[in-house]
Amino acid sequence: MREVTLRASTTVYGCYTIWILIVQTTGVAVGTIAPLCRWFTAVRFKCLMTCRVISIREELKIEAHWTQSLVNWRDSFSGLQIRNNKCKKYLYDAKWFSITFLIGVQIMMILFSKLFLLIHALLVAPFLLFFKKFKVPCLSKLMTSNNDMESESKGDAKLNLSRFTLLLDGEAELPKKTLEYIIRQADKVIEMGEKRQPQNLIHLLNIYSNFRGVREFDSHQVPSLLLQEPPNCWSLPLVALTSIAISLPNVANNKVTQLVSSVNEGLSLVKLIEKTLYESDELVNIRNAAEVSWFGVTLYRKWQGMDLRKISLKCKNSKNVLQEFSDNAERTIAKFKRRTSDFLMENPLNWSANMIAANSMYRISQTILLSCQEENEPNDEGLFQRLSVMIADILAACFTNLARVIITKCHRNAIEKREKSVHEAFLLLGKNNTNS
Numbered sequence: 001m002r003e004v005t006l007r008a009s010t011t012v013y014g015c016y017t018i019w020i021l022i023v024q025t026t027g028v029a030v031g032t033i034a035p036l037c038r039w040f041t042a043v044r045f046k047c048l049m050t051c052r053v054i055s056i057r058e059e060l061k062i063e064a065h066w067t068q069s070l071v072n073w074r075d076s077f078s079g080l081q082i083r084n085n086k087c088k089k090y091l092y093d094a095k096w097f098s099i100t101f102l103i104g105v106q107i108m109m110i111l112f113s114k115l116f117l118l119i120h121a122l123l124v125a126p127f128l129l130f131f132k133k134f135k136v137p138c139l140s141k142l143m144t145s146n147n148d149m150e151s152e153s154k155g156d157a158k159l160n161l162s163r164f165t166l167l168l169d170g171e172a173e174l175p176k177k178t179l180e181y182i183i184r185q186a187d188k189v190i191e192m193g194e195k196r197q198p199q200n201l202i203h204l205l206n207i208y209s210n211f212r213g214v215r216e217f218d219s220h221q222v223p224s225l226l227l228q229e230p231p232n233c234w235s236l237p238l239v240a241l242t243s244i245a246i247s248l249p250n251v252a253n254n255k256v257t258q259l260v261s262s263v264n265e266g267l268s269l270v271k272l273i274e275k276t277l278y279e280s281d282e283l284v285n286i287r288n289a290a291e292v293s294w295f296g297v298t299l300y301r302k303w304q305g306m307d308l309r310k311i312s313l314k315c316k317n318s319k320n321v322l323q324e325f326s327d328n329a330e331r332t333i334a335k336f337k338r339r340t341s342d343f344l345m346e347n348p349l350n351w352s353a354n355m356i357a358a359n360s361m362y363r364i365s366q367t368i369l370l371s372c373q374e375e376n377e378p379n380d381e382g383l384f385q386r387l388s389v390m391i392a393d394i395l396a397a398c399f400t401n402l403a404r405v406i407i408t409k410c411h412r413n414a415i416e417k418r419e420k421s422v423h424e425a426f427l428l429l430g431k432n433n434t435n436s
Contacts, residue, residue: 043121045178046117047121060111060114060115070106073099074099190433192430193432194431196427196430197431198262198265198269200261200262203262204258204266205396207392208392208393211397212393216371216390217390219363219366219371222370228348229359231282231283232360233286235290236286236290236293238266241387241394242387243303243308244322245387247311247315247321248318248384249316249380250380259388260298264298269402271287271291272405273402274287288353293357303361304332306324317380319369322369322372326362326365329361329362329365332355333362336352336355368383402428405428409421409422410425
């Protein structure tokens, strides 16, 4: 009988075995700890909710919103498009019994979940109260919240935070600690926004002049080249005015760079305002035209193929720059009109981004040329300053809508998108907090 000996064998996978073991152990640990954390969070929240006198009947009550969709679907007739009444009756009865069974399953699942959570809350609550009472450092933080909010509200009148919560039908009020936690999280997001305030934009807004630029950038004296003028938006004239300003000769490079940075920061807020408040198809086309034009200006210093640096070197004065932009825009419009049928020209939805941007540039450059002829012709630096003020005026007028945007973001979005939308609203509030 042969003797069998066991020897340490070598394998090419030996060096990977330890790594596989580490990865699997990490996966098991995360898969165990994460559900426990979620469980403890739910139990802790339930403990805060059950600090009052507990009513088993109220705790296990099934609110209508849990089954309302199924009930509406069960009782509706709209889906049965059958002429034979007998077949329709059988199908309706089958649907009714099937959905009623699903409603029962839904109720049992909700009832079991509520009972499971309530039992664990009742079992864990004494331990949490014990640790809270004796101030055990490790776990007392899980039960007690930061007292900053309480110290601020020790005045004569305390803020009733429950007025700011939206509850479902039959849902119990949130505990005070939970409301204070939510407010602290909102304050953190606002502080984050305050740290990201657009400093270049703030510097530009300091020169605005009572919104005069909103009236002056487009004149009715400029003859229209089209059968119909498209509606205006905030971003397109900003792009056109900035393109003209950075093309002016005899202007310091640092001023040009400062203006581009300021407008770039401003356009990010302008786009947010336009997308939130103005959703018509025509304005979507115009916003796209502004975005395409600004991309070329910031990345290549070009506007519809025109090199802005070369224009600045080529033209002797500001009037020549304005005429160059006007002529280029007029050629673009004429080219588009030759290639497009008249009935397509009637609707701005059929216009290309280049066509919309060219029309805006033509009207703005012609308006500025007219104003230069009526007044004493300004030098290049003077016109640059004047255009900067017009840009600041348009931005300031647009930003008067920020309050509406913040309110809309907090109220309009679907529930599944609400958290992200409210986060953006608080971040926007912090960015525009002038008291920081």
